[in-house]
Amino acid sequence: MVWDYSFERECVELKRLAPAGYHIGLHIKDTTPLHRLLDYPASWVAHYTAQAYALRDPVVAWGLSEVGCLRWSAITLPDPFDILGQARAHGLVYGATVSTGPLDARTIGRVARPDRELTDEELAQAEVLITDLHRRLMPPRPLTPAQVEALRLIAKGYRYADAADALQISQSALKARITAARQHLRARTTAEAIQRAASYDLI
Numbered sequence: 001m002v003w004d005y006s007f008e009r010e011c012v013e014l015k016r017l018a019p020a021g022y023h024i025g026l027h028i029k030d031t032t033p034l035h036r037l038l039d040y041p042a043s044w045v046a047h048y049t050a051q052a053y054a055l056r057d058p059v060v061a062w063g064l065s066e067v068g069c070l071r072w073s074a075i076t077l078p079d080p081f082d083i084l085g086q087a088r089a090h091g092l093v094y095g096a097t098v099s100t101g102p103l104d105a106r107t108i109g110r111v112a113r114p115d116r117e118l119t120d121e122e123l124a125q126a127e128v129l130i131t132d133l134h135r136r137l138m139p140p141r142p143l144t145p146a147q148v149e150a151l152r153l154i155a156k157g158y159r160y161a162d163a164a165d166a167l168q169i170s171q172s173a174l175k176a177r178i179t180a181a182r183q184h185l186r187a188r189t190t191a192e193a194i195q196r197a198a199s200y201d202l203i
Helices: 008-017 042-050 058-065 083-088 120-136 145-155 160-167 171-185 190-199
Strands: 021-029 032-038 068-071 094-100 106-113
Touching: 008 021, 008 032, 008 120, 021 120, 042 083, 058 083, 058 094, 058 106, 068 120, 094 120, 106 120, 145 160, 145 171, 145 190, 160 171, 171 190
Parallel strands: none
Antiparallel strands: 021 032, 021 106, 068 094, 094 106
16 A cells, blocks of 8 residues: 655665665554565565565564564574575675564564665664654544445445435535545545555454
């Protein structure tokens, strides 16, 4: 899912800190991030995905169990698949993980360099950037019951006139509810609002 935000500044800063690439999963729920910023080498992404390493990666395991930031070289969790060793072959030689947020909406960011360890200052900058992204992309507050009813009917395929009849309100009142829901979810269209509301379990 993509929000109507520009990440240009953050991406430039992350690339400066992590010339080998970065991968940030924001607000991870049921192993799936609501948002993702990915700039790892395509060859590594393809291999990592094909091998289903996300659930075996010690870097991810650390991020799920701890909050803070840590260089990969300091992670002591087992790596039986040698994922970190394989990552080095794709240019991700040195790196760090930043983990923030509650366990049911954890954000895990990974940044990598090919040439040297990140300095303490660079670690701190990465932590600030990723924590700021986590806060900016916080899932929205619940919709009102009236907005939920309206979106649910439209999602079921009701036309506006039929949905208004079902709710015993005017079409203009229905449109007002839909418009308010779209604005709340920062969606450009009703279809996008329905998709976002469903992604956040709001309807």
